[in-house]
Amino acid sequence: MEFARATTAGELLARARDGVLLYGLTPPRQTSTPAQAADIAAAALARLRSIEVDGLILYDVDAEADRSDAPRPFPFLPMMDPAHFLEGYLPDWAGPVIVYRAVAKYTGPELDAWLSAVDRERVLTVLVGAASRHQTVRTTLPEAYRLHAGLSGAPRMGGVAIAERHAASGSEHGRMQRKQDAGCEFFVSQVCYDLDHTRDLLSDYAHGCRDAGREPRAVVLTLSACGSAKTLEFMNWLGIEVPRWLQAEITRGEPLSASYEQCVLNARALIAYCRRLGLPFGINVESLTNRKLEIDASVDLAREVRKLLG
Numbered sequence: 001m002e003f004a005r006a007t008t009a010g011e012l013l014a015r016a017r018d019g020v021l022l023y024g025l026t027p028p029r030q031t032s033t034p035a036q037a038a039d040i041a042a043a044a045l046a047r048l049r050s051i052e053v054d055g056l057i058l059y060d061v062d063a064e065a066d067r068s069d070a071p072r073p074f075p076f077l078p079m080m081d082p083a084h085f086l087e088g089y090l091p092d093w094a095g096p097v098i099v100y101r102a103v104a105k106y107t108g109p110e111l112d113a114w115l116s117a118v119d120r121e122r123v124l125t126v127l128v129g130a131a132s133r134h135q136t137v138r139t140t141l142p143e144a145y146r147l148h149a150g151l152s153g154a155p156r157m158g159g160v161a162i163a164e165r166h167a168a169s170g171s172e173h174g175r176m177q178r179k180q181d182a183g184c185e186f187f188v189s190q191v192c193y194d195l196d197h198t199r200d201l202l203s204d205y206a207h208g209c210r211d212a213g214r215e216p217r218a219v220v221l222t223l224s225a226c227g228s229a230k231t232l233e234f235m236n237w238l239g240i241e242v243p244r245w246l247q248a249e250i251t252r253g254e255p256l257s258a259s260y261e262q263c264v265l266n267a268r269a270l271i272a273y274c275r276r277l278g279l280p281f282g283i284n285v286e287s288l289t290n291r292k293l294e295i296d297a298s299v300d301l302a303r304e305v306r307k308l309l310g
Contacts, residue, residue: 006054009124009156012096013186016218016280019271019309020054022098023302024222024286026061027085030078034088037080041089047299051306055096057188057284058082060128062102070237083114086123097123098158098188103144104130104137111139111147120155126188128160145182159184161219163197164241166204173204177212186218188284191235193242195266199273206279220282221270223305225297226250226259231289238288260297267305283309 006012012020025044028037061079082099090097099118103111115125127148129141139147148154159179166172176187192198202219209216226232226242229251235242242250249258267283274281283305287298 006096007094008121009096010121012055012124013156013218013280015054016186016220016282019274020218020220020282021051021302021306021309022055022057022220022282022284023048023051023053023298024057024059024284026059026286026290027080027082030080032080037085037089041085045090045092047295048302051299051302053095053302053306054282055098056090056093057098057126057286058086058100059286060100060102060105062105062131083118095122098126099123099155100126100128101144102128103139103141104135107138108143108147111144112151115148115151115154118155120153124156124158124186126158126160142182145179149183156185157183158186158188158220160190161187161201161205162190162239163192163194163201164190164239166201167194167197167241170204172201173208176205177208177214180209180214180217184217186220188220189222190238191222191224191240191286191288192266192270193235193240193246193262195269197241198266198270202270202273202277202279206277216279218280218282219274220284221274222284222286223263223267223301224286224288225256225263225294225301226288227256227291227294227297229255231255231291231294234288256293256297260301263301264304267301268308271308 006015028040060082086097086099101111127141127144130137148157159176161176162172198221206216226235232242232247232250246258246262285298285302285305287294
């Protein structure tokens with residue numbers, strides 16, 4: 001479609017030297033009819049028409065029941081396979097797409113079939129492991145990496161980066177380097193709210209790579225506005241650390257305006273910091289829920305980020 005700034009997977013990664021803008025979508029529910037899924041896809045593309053994003057991200061939603069002892073704030077509803085959503089309902093999108101794969105859900109042959117058949121000129125993938133070591137899995141992340149490495153025509157692969165994990169262990173940058181050795185050409189972060197945690201990870205990763213004589217890969221940093229105390233509860237359940245002062249603003253004041261303002265400030269700071277580091281990067285904007293208020297805010301936020309990137 002005419003509003004995609006990049007046209008191929010290679011161009012998307014090349015543009016990351018100056019900073020790229022992506023928009024994250026969750027596919028419709030599995031129970032959606034073809035007509036409903038088509039309407040959802042059309043509405044999403046219509047919202048993005050004026051923004052000039054460089055690419056899309058399609059998430060692969062898993063129940064992640066073992067993530068926390070706390071109950072999931074929103075009930076889990078199975079979603080359409082993101083690859084099926086892309087192929088069947090986004091034919092008008094001509095730009096690059098990063099398709100997530102929660103590898104624990106799939107057998108090795110299922111992953112092999114998709115990785116072998118995908119259009120690698122336009123489609124990239126992020127392979128995601130189990131949410132916890134207690135989860136029953138069909139394929140582990142190391143197995144998926146080995147499978148990808150054995151395929152000559154597999155799509156370009158990325159990995160997940162989590163600043164909160166780095167704050168707790170100080171070792172996430174090393175994990176990223178090992179994923180890079182396994183074939184990851186880019187990373188996508190969990191939603192970022194704590195600037196210090198995020199900048200610590202970016203600094204340790206960029207400098208750690210260069211100290212080891214390698215160039216760091218692009219890191220795509222995810223932003224999402226929070227429009228309610230319930231969404232904040234969901235963010236906490238996902239492991240997203242929101243500073244206490246902002247949690248108070250969200251629960252006691254105007255949640256959307258407070259979180260939106262912080263997302264814009266974070267975007268400005270992270271863009272400047274990545275450029276100062278000489279780190280290829282992107283900003284990914286998403287809505288964590290299907291509430292219209294938060295979806296509209298995500299579109300406004302993406303438009304703001306586009307201006308900041310230039």
